[in-house]
Amino acid sequence: MDAxxxxxxxxxxxxxxxxKKYDIEYFIDYGTTLGAVRHEGFIPWDDDIDIxxxxxxxxxxxxxxxxxxxxxxxxxxxGRIDRDFPGVFGRYIDVESIRISNNFAFWRPICGQCIDxxxxxxxxxxxxxxxxxxxxxxxxxxxxxxxxxxxRYKNDAQMKLYNKFRRMEKIMGKERVLKKLExxxxxxxxxxxxxxxxxxxxxxxxxxxxxxEFYDTVYYADFAGHKFPISGRYAxxxxxxxxxxxxxxxxxxxxxxxxxxxGISCADYVSDYMRILDEKKLKxxxxxxxxxxxxxxxxxxxxxDLVHEKxxxxxxxxxxxxxxxxxxDLNSLLDPSSPEKxxxxxxxxxxxxxxxxxxxxxxxxxxxxxxDDYFYAxxxxxxxxxxxxxxxxxxxxxxxxxxxxxxxxxxxxxxxxLTTRKIKALMLYxxxxxxxxxxxxxxxxxxxxxxxxxxxxxxKVVKNKLxxxxxxLNELIKKxxxxxxxxxxxGDIAFSKKDKDTADKYYDDVMKNSNDGLxxxxxxxxxxx
Numbered sequence: 001m002d003a004x005x006x007x008x009x010x011x012x013x014x015x016x017x018x019x020k021k022y023d024i025e026y027f028i029d030y031g032t033t034l035g036a037v038r039h040e041g042f043i044p045w046d047d048d049i050d051i052x053x054x055x056x057x058x059x060x061x062x063x064x065x066x067x068x069x070x071x072x073x074x075x076x077x078x079g080r081i082d083r084d085f086p087g088v089f090g091r092y093i094d095v096e097s098i099r100i101s102n103n104f105a106f107w108r109p110i111c112g113q114c115i116d117x118x119x120x121x122x123x124x125x126x127x128x129x130x131x132x133x134x135x136x137x138x139x140x141x142x143x144x145x146x147x148x149x150x151x152r153y154k155n156d157a158q159m160k161l162y163n164k165f166r167r168m169e170k171i172m173g174k175e176r177v178l179k180k181l182e183x184x185x186x187x188x189x190x191x192x193x194x195x196x197x198x199x200x201x202x203x204x205x206x207x208x209x210x211x212x213e214f215y216d217t218v219y220y221a222d223f224a225g226h227k228f229p230i231s232g233r234y235a236x237x238x239x240x241x242x243x244x245x246x247x248x249x250x251x252x253x254x255x256x257x258x259x260x261x262x263g264i265s266c267a268d269y270v271s272d273y274m275r276i277l278d279e280k281k282l283k284x285x286x287x288x289x290x291x292x293x294x295x296x297x298x299x300x301x302x303x304x305d306l307v308h309e310k311x312x313x314x315x316x317x318x319x320x321x322x323x324x325x326x327x328x329d330l331n332s333l334l335d336p337s338s339p340e341k342x343x344x345x346x347x348x349x350x351x352x353x354x355x356x357x358x359x360x361x362x363x364x365x366x367x368x369x370x371x372d373d374y375f376y377a378x379x380x381x382x383x384x385x386x387x388x389x390x391x392x393x394x395x396x397x398x399x400x401x402x403x404x405x406x407x408x409x410x411x412x413x414x415x416x417x418l419t420t421r422k423i424k425a426l427m428l429y430x431x432x433x434x435x436x437x438x439x440x441x442x443x444x445x446x447x448x449x450x451x452x453x454x455x456x457x458x459x460k461v462v463k464n465k466l467x468x469x470x471x472x473l474n475e476l477i478k479k480x481x482x483x484x485x486x487x488x489x490x491g492d493i494a495f496s497k498k499d500k501d502t503a504d505k506y507y508d509d510v511m512k513n514s515n516d517g518l519x520x521x522x523x524x525x526x527x528x529x
Contacts, residue, residue: 001224004113005042007097007262008049009224011115014074015051015092016228022064026053026229027215029118030200033230034238037428038247038517041224049115052198054215055186058119062090071095077114079144080182083175084283087145089199090117097262098269112266118199120215121185125192133185134209135161137197140181142294146287159298166291210240235425243390244421247518301364308366315352316370322348330373334380336448342385349378356395367395367402375399376410387450389417420451427455432462454485461492469493484514488523495526 001009012028019026028036029052035043053061065076078090085091093114100111121137123130138154139161154162168177196210217232231237238246323330326344333345355361356368370378382392396406396414406414419442426435436459442452453476460469470493477486491506507523514520 001042002047003262004047005224007094007113008047008115009042009226011092011094011113012049012051012228013226015115015117016226018064018068019061021068022060024053024057024060024064025218026051026057026061027218028052028221028223028228028230029198030241032223033221033234034242034246036221036223036228036230037234037238038521040222040521050118050200051115052118052120052215054120055122058090058117061117065092083178084146087199088141089119091115092117093266095266098264098266100261100269111269113262116200120196120198120210120212122188122190122193122212123195123197123209124190125194130195131157134197136181137185139165140178140185141199143181144178146283146290154294154298154301162294210237214240233425235428236421239421239424243393244417244424245388245390247516249515249517249520251515304360304364304366308361308364308368311355311361312368312370315355315368316374318351319348319370319374330377334377336384336446342381345377345381346385349374349381352378353382353391356398357391361398365398365401367399367404369402372407376413379410380413383413383416384448384450389420389451392417416446416449416451419446420449420455423452423455427458427462432459435459436463450480454480454483457486457489461489461496464496466493466496484510484516484519488514488519491523492526 015026018024027033028049030050031043031046032049032051035041035046062076062078062081069076073094073096075093075095076090077085077093079085079088091114094112097113098111099113123133135155135157139158142154142158143162143165165177165181168180172180194212196212196215198208198210200208214231214233214237218229219232219234220227221230221234322328328344328348330345330348333341333348335341352368352370352374361368379392379395382388382395400406419438423435423438423442426432426438435455439452439455439459442449443456446452457469457472457476460466460472469489473486473489473493477483477490480486487506488510491503491510494500494502494506507527510516510519511523
């Protein structure tokens with residue numbers, strides 16, 4: 001760990017100690033959970049920690065902080081405790097240090113090293129009431145936070161509510177408006193609750209809306225030499241938040257923007273710059289700028305709706321042009337047993353993927369409508385040709401957000417992805433008998449799916465059926481010569497046979513050339529055993 005990570009770990013240990021003392025259940029979450037599962041510690045280039053807890057536990061936590069924290073060393077920030085705090089989530093803050101970035105610069109006096117504390121707000125199960133509460137919360141979150149936008153995309157209902165709150169403020173004052181809204185939003189329980197709002201509120205959908213079942217159980221994971229609680233269904237949670245390839249290390253390692261410094265207190269740092277600023281004027285100007293940005297963001301979204309309509313038409317024209325110019329029968333290309341046909345199919349949809357998967361298009365939740373038949377073929381290709389379930393999921397979620405319901409044919413195709421996810425989870429949870437049964441069924445039902453073929457080899461290695469595994473691996477490596485999961489499996493067989501030189505040959509190749517974090521972790525653990 002670097003100095004910042006070491007500092008944050010000590011803060012997490014403090015939180016864990018308080019939670020144990022007051023019987024408060026919490027989870028490390030988001031990138032911290034990802035780090036726990038993929039690295040058994042921090043993501044190497046990460047410099048923050050996030051935790052989560054249910055709303056009831058959150059209020060117990062706030063009361064515990066009042067009793068336990070020495071304000072000369074630690075403070076707890078929350079938008080309902082301190083209206084100057086820039087969000088409705090909480091933050092456990094070390095005021096003996098500083099943590100500087102554009103967003104932190106004027107959060108007086110709370111610019112120290114910190115851990116974000118989110119909480120899980122129940123939503124009603126009824127779809128109409130659920131959407132009403134989501135709209136109300138997202139509008140409230142934006143209105144209550146006077147420092148920056150939590151999210152860009154807003155539907156018409158959310159923007160209408162946001163403007164309504166601003167009009168009410170002129171009559172009632174902001175504090176009374178906030179109290180009124182908080183009475184409608186918080187301390188609510190629903191017998192039919194199946195979904196939470198996670199108060200990070202970064203965008204509609206993951207990672208601000210989460211199925212309740214993900215947080216029903218707890219698993220204690222290894223993290224930097226300690227045990228901390230994560231979701232008992234962490235495999236499903238990570239897939240939901242980060243996609244099916246959450247185990248893959250990114251090529252461009254995204255880092256947080258903060259420059260963190262310790263050894264200087266918040267008070268010293270803040271007093272140094274606040275002496276030259278007019279705090280009252282500063283807050284007023286920031287609030288004014290915030291409202292302008294919210295309005296502009298909404299207008300940009302409306303404009304991009306029109307832009308993306310044009311992109312959809314362009315993508316459709318290119319698909320039809322390729323089919324016509326090459327005299328293709330689209331249905332005949334949907335043949336998972338033929339690599340040649342799949343290669344042609346992939347070329348037909350390559351331009352569509354480039355457009356639909358652009359971050360700017362997905363960020364604004366625009367679906368490039370190319371018609372149901374073409375859409376089915378595009379997803380079929382992602383699953384069988386590209387083996388890219390994350391991309392398929394991203395497109396599907398955007399499509400669903402625009403009101404499109406999958407038909408039975410599509411549901412059957414999507415079952416390939418769901419089955420793969422279930423197998424991956426069972427393997428991680430070491431439920432190998434269940435995994436083996438499901439793999440056998442999947443291989444029989446979907447004989448040309450690459451994922452099931454590879455899992456079939458991996459489960460045989462795990463269950464020590466080494467002769468069967470070796471025979472199958474020799475067949476598969478001819479089809480997929482660059483697949484590192486297969487190479488890792490060869491290494492595992494050699495490791496089981498105590499053939500260290502052969503195992504190291506395969507393991508070195510995987511460690512040097514693959515970007516699968518779970519493979520790396522398992523190899524490191526085997527070598528350290």
